[in-house]
Amino acid sequence: MAGMRSRAGESTVDAIKSFILEEGLRPGDSLPSESEICSDLGVSRSSVREAMRTLSSLDIVQVKHGRGTTVGGLSLSPFIAGLAFRTLLNEDGRFSQLAEVVQLREGVDRAIGESLIARCSGQRDPELSRLVEEMREQSAAGESFMMIDRAFHARLLEFVGNGLLAQIVTALWEVHTVVVPQLGIQAPHDIDETVCAHGHMLDAIEAGDLDAYLEAVGAHYLPLRRAIERAAASAN
Amino acid sequence: MAGMRSRAGESTVDAIKSFILEEGLRPGDSLPSESEICSDLGVSRSSVREAMRTLSSLDIVQVKHGRGTTVGGLSLSPFIAGLAFRTLLNEDGRFSQLAEVVQLREGVDRAIGESLIARCSGQRDPELSRLVEEMREQSAAGESFMMIDRAFHARLLEFVGNGLLAQIVTALWEVHTVVVPQLGIQAPHDIDETVCAHGHMLDAIEAGDLDAYLEAVGAHYLPLRRAIERAAASAN
DNA sequence: TTGAATTTGTTCGTATGTATT
DNA sequence: TAATACATACGAACAAATTCA
Numbered sequence: 161m162a163g164m165r166s167r168a169g170e171s172t173v174d175a176i177k178s179f180i181l182e183e184g185l186r187p188g189d190s191l192p193s194e195s196e197i198c199s200d201l202g203v204s205r206s207s208v209r210e211a212m213r214t215l216s217s218l219d220i221v222q223v224k225h226g227r228g229t230t231v232g233g234l235s236l237s238p239f240i241a242g243l244a245f246r247t248l249l250n251e252d253g254r255f256s257q258l259a260e261v262v263q264l265r266e267g268v269d270r271a272i273g274e275s276l277i278a279r280c281s282g283q284r285d286p287e288l289s290r291l292v293e294e295m296r297e298q299s300a301a302g303e304s305f306m307m308i309d310r311a312f313h314a315r316l317l318e319f320v321g322n323g324l325l326a327q328i329v330t331a332l333w334e335v336h337t338v339v340v341p342q343l344g345i346q347a348p349h350d351i352d353e354t355v356c357a358h359g360h361m362l363d364a365i366e367a368g369d370l371d372a373y374l375e376a377v378g379a380h381y382l383p384l385r386r387a388i389e390r391a392a393a394s395a396n
Numbered sequence: 397m398a399g400m401r402s403r404a405g406e407s408t409v410d411a412i413k414s415f416i417l418e419e420g421l422r423p424g425d426s427l428p429s430e431s432e433i434c435s436d437l438g439v440s441r442s443s444v445r446e447a448m449r450t451l452s453s454l455d456i457v458q459v460k461h462g463r464g465t466t467v468g469g470l471s472l473s474p475f476i477a478g479l480a481f482r483t484l485l486n487e488d489g490r491f492s493q494l495a496e497v498v499q500l501r502e503g504v505d506r507a508i509g510e511s512l513i514a515r516c517s518g519q520r521d522p523e524l525s526r527l528v529e530e531m532r533e534q535s536a537a538g539e540s541f542m543m544i545d546r547a548f549h550a551r552l553l554e555f556v557g558n559g560l561l562a563q564i565v566t567a568l569w570e571v572h573t574v575v576v577p578q579l580g581i582q583a584p585h586d587i588d589e590t591v592c593a594h595g596h597m598l599d600a601i602e603a604g605d606l607d608a609y610l611e612a613v614g615a616h617y618l619p620l621r622r623a624i625e626r627a628a629a630s631a632n
Numbered sequence: 633t634t635g636a637a638t639t640t641g642t643t644c645g646t647a648t649g650t651a652t653t
Numbered sequence: 654t655a656a657t658a659c660a661t662a663c664g665a666a667c668a669a670a671t672t673c674a
Contacts, residue, residue, distance in 0.1 A: 181485060193659070204643045206442070209660090213446045214453040218478050225660055226650040234482040239475040242454045243560075246470040249417060260560040267561070271507040324479075324496040325503070328564065429639060440663040445641085461640050462670030 172211035175201050177220065180231055191221060191229045217241075240331040244338045254392040258339050261332050262388065266381040268329055269313070272320050273365075273373045279319050281368035288315055292358050299355045306337060312358060340384075343391045350383035408447035411437055413456065416467055427457060427465040476567040480574045490628040494575050497568050498624065502617040504565055505549070508556050509601075509609045515555050517604035524551055528594050535591050542573060548594055576620075579627045586619035 176197065185191070192200070197208050212229060215221040222232040247257040291312045298305040310333050317326045357380035364373035412433065421427070428436065433444050448465060451457040458468040483493040527548045534541040546569050553562045593616035600609035 177481060185485075195659085206643065207641090210446060210449045210642095213449045217450040217453050218474055218481075220478065220481060223660075224651090226652080226658085228659070234478065234485065236475065236478065238454055238478055239472065242456065242470065242472065242474055245413060245454075245456055249421075249470065257560075260558050263558055264561055267507055267558075271503055322496050322499055322503075324493070325500055431639080442663065443661090446662095448640095459640070460671085462638080463672085464639060 172201060172203055172207050173214050176211055176215060180220070185231045187231050187233050189231045191231065193228060236327045236331050239328075240334045243331060244335045247335050247339050253395040255339075255343070255388050255395075256392075258335075258343075259385075259388050259392075261335050261339075262381060262384055265313075265329065265332050265336070266377060268325070269316075269377045269380070270374055272316065273370055273377070275320050276316065276365050277368050277370055277373065280365050282366065284362065284366050285315070285319075288312065288362055291315065292355075292362060295355050295358060299351055305355070309354075309358075310337075343387045346383060346387055350386070353383055354380060408437060408439055408443050409450050412447055412451060416456070421467045423467050423469050425467045427467065429464060472563045472567050475564075476570045479567060480571045483571050483575050489631040491575075491579070491624050491631075492628075494571075494579075495621075495624050495628075497571050497575075498617060498620055501549075501565065501568050501572070502613060504561070505552075505613045505616070506610055508552065509606055509613070511556050512552065512601050513604050513606055513609065516601050518602065520598065520602050521551070521555075524548065524598055527551065528591075528598060531591050531594060535587055541591070545590075545594075546573075579623045582619060582623055586622070589619055590616060 176191070179185075180191070191197075194205055194208050194212070198205050201208070212221060212223055216223050216232070217238060219232040219235050219237050221229050223229045243261075247261060250257045291308055295305045295308045295312070298308060313329065313333070314326065317329060320326075357376050360376035360379065361373060364370075364376055412427070415421075416427070427433075430441055430444050430448070434441050437444070448457060448459055452459050452468070453474060455468040455471050455473050458466050460466070479497075483497065486493045527544055531541045531544045531548070534544060549565065549569070550562065553565060556562075593612050596612035597609060597616065600606075600612055
């Protein structure tokens, strides 16, 4: 048993994961208390605590002060945290990490075009229309419409019906909102362009015109791409 | 100060992250020792250890016994761990999580077609040809060619030049290799079909034929989709 | 080869805050 | 309000890995 000591932390993590798997626990289900796990696994409370910390940061368990631990939401939040930090850190002065994030977002929007048209062509989702309208109002008032923008793209993804993709895109958005402010203020003209592009995307989907949709997506991301290039050039 | 106690853990995590950011540390650079951080931040070593544990599980730092702590690789490994666990756990008996992963992989392969043809049309990458050849040999010998399959798709992604996408796909593959064995053995006919589809993808890229490429991608994933449907039906 | 110094890994004991009953 | 159970935090001690003289 003495040899086990050297990796009590890791093995405790695995033991708890195995326990959840074997018991068939679902998100929200309760885990045994720390002291119970201590005696079951034969390790100290500190080790269990560190293991819980690891699992908690992976959103595999959720620790609630004074109440106990439950199985976590298994979300992609650790992905977001790591990605945001990496994008913030890896500033080679050329914003290449951010550029990859934006490129990925544009790629997703392009890729879902076919599926959107197959599902929504000929009709118009009232919520999407409302979001574009709100966007226009906010923009006219000179305020940021980032949250609405985000809701718009999230709504589009609902029609695709892939929860994993939706979560990944949410993570990319999270990074986006953290890092984009470093680029500086965007020109008013660019903002108008972005708002219009959203409307054109909806028009194209309703009309079932894939090429027009792709063009609108391109117009949507062009201002952002330009902003990144400008920032990269000025930092160099 | 007494009020701070309740969140010393979180704030310690943030403090260390800020330290890395402010010092402009890069992956591999050394961090102060635990005891130094203790005195700098005015918290106990236990708290620092738990914070380090959190950061380590996010691959933001890397802890080496007896040597010290360095800035981590900032990889997507926590994403992989969480996703694999989630896919293993969330067996509603219909493999819906796995289906989403596969759908996403297919979507990526479809989406990069245009970019691949723009970059590689008219030529043939010798490494890709070699991989398909090896795949054929392994398949003929009745052995699994999962690793070669993985290398094939990773190679394709190199031409796209988005490191973030490459890492995400790697994560999806990781989940794939962990969970797919639960589906049971695939039929020999399906295996042949998959091998051929890889060859057809290369042919289509060389010929600059996007439609043929998309068709080959569809053929590539069809056996897998069928296997998932079968498994879902039999488990129901 | 030995051994000291440094650094992380593990455990224990204690005190304190917090939620449930 | 009191009792209980649990999580949070601290500090001290020793174990194990690594480095260097």
